Amino acid sequence: MNIYLPSAVSLPIPDDPAVxxxxxxxxxxxxCTAKLGGYRVDDRSPAVQRAFAELWDKTGLKCQPIxxxxxVAEVLPLFAMFLALEILGWPSFGELASTTASTKSKEISKLTVDAGKEIARLGMHGEIGKKVAEFMTEEGWVGALFGAEQAxxxxxxxxxxxxxxxxxxxEQNMDILRECLKVVQGEGKGMEAFTNLIPRVEEARRT
Structure with missing residues (x-):
């Protein structure tokens, strides 16, 4: 869920007062809108988590502890996904999920999932990261995007x-991913898919 000043948002607004x-x-x-679930708050400070949940739940939208x-292991790989969508020019998620998706889309989808797995497996994510990586698939990625688009x-x-x-x-997303690269260098691990995504984004932004 994200919140903005209405004047700062330039999104298509349905021309329907009922909506x-x-x-x-x-x-x-x-x-704000929260069609993809409630607000998630991590447990680094249980007291803060409980207090926030108590306030937030009064809105009718449940706060989900995690x-x-x-x-972190689930969210950081999403930044690789955003890079992929930037490379592809932000197509509809239905287009990505289609059996007639372009060769380039399929190539980038595979690269994205591989990069997401590399990020999830970073040592700082421990065993949880390894488990998150196990569930990452190309079909799951595009299917989740399409489902979210419909919802x-x-x-x-x-x-x-x-x-x-x-x-x-x-740029903040890119900074986060560059920090991931520093972690990789410190751990001495290779991240071939992930490192291939960044120059592809820079190339896409120049064209």
């Missing part, structure tokens, strides 16, 4: 991801 009341949107201080290491309708999830991860925080 989005334009008057309320213009009057709002913040706009192990801190598991959260978010009528909101355009691809447009949001492109706005947020392809523009607003792209």
């Amino acid at each position: 989005v009341d334009p008057k309320l949107l213009n009057q709002a201080d913040q706009a 192990n801190a290491m598991q959260l 978010c309708r009528p909101c355009d999830l691809v447009a949001f991801c492109r706005y947020h991860h392809g523009d607003k925080v792209l």
